Amino acid sequence: MRVRIMMVGLLAGLVGVLGLGGSGLAQDKANSPTGTWKWTTKAKDGKERETVLKLKADGTKLTGTVSGGGKDAKDIEIEDGSVKDGEVKFSVTRMFKDQKNTSKYAAKVTGDVMKGTIEATFGGKDTKREFEAKRSKD
Known part of the structure; x- marks a missing residue:
């Protein structure tokens, strides 16, 4: 359970750092x-x-x-x-x-x-x- 929570947190952080979040993509396209x-x-x-x-x-x-x-x-x-x-x-x-x-x-x-x-x-x-x-x- 603890490993799963850490993996989700790590993945969320990676998405933010790489700019793959939805709002960043929408702004670029707009x-x-x-x-x-x-x-x-x-x-x-x-x-x-x-x-x-x-x-x-x-x-x-x-x-x-x-x-x-x-x-x-x-x-x-x-x-x-x-x-x-x-x-x-x-x-x-x-x-x-x-x-x-x-x-x-x-x-x-x-x-x-x-x-x-x-x-x-x-x-x-x-x-x-x-x-x-x-x-x-x-």
Whole structure:
């Protein structure tokens, strides 16, 4: 009887130390960036444009695509993607008028909301803007 109680206590302690308890797993899944994210921004012409970001987390590695932006544009692969504790970072390189433009994304995932910033240089001018994406239920 005494050995059985000690084994149960040891197992419970091991589960806690390894982070295998239910609440830890639920929190990790809740703040996972894996999924489809959408947000809208206003273009210079005043029209709203929807951006679609598809992400997949594998440990600390993050892969995915972001919508290309034009009517016939193809999705663009993200680069240098990483995720840690619900924080994502990645870059996207686009071609515009024969010039390579790289945007750097950094955001925090909390449930079905991703809030962050996009930093880029266009035409020699540095820009930084905020975005808030919602996880798509599709």
